[in-house]
Amino acid sequence: MAELFEIIMIVSFGASWPMNVLKSYRAKTAKGKSLGFLCLIFFGYIAGIISKLINETYMASFNQKWYVLFFYVLNLIMVGMDLILYFRNKQLDRKAELND
DSSP: OHHHHHHHHHHHHHHHHHHHHHHHHHHOOOTTOOHHHHHHHHHHHHHHHHHHHHOHHHHHTHHHHHHHHHHHHHHHHHHHHHHHHHHHHHHHHHHHHHHO
């Protein structure tokens, strides 16, 4: 039962990140974004992935439960994309300030 709730949590977070990445891409500004928040989430997903990889019980049943790790990695990639867009948008903000 605990695994079911973990899957619901990770899928819920995962559904939010593509929308956030698209919003960051379209906005072309880093205003309203928190680098600290993005870094905490990014490192949180890394910790989640590591916890799965070092959990002997999980790894023993990996053939049946690979999808849990897949969603952790997918979410990590999405947050990573948002981090990249943050730095792109920060640079665009600097250029806009220079042009004003």
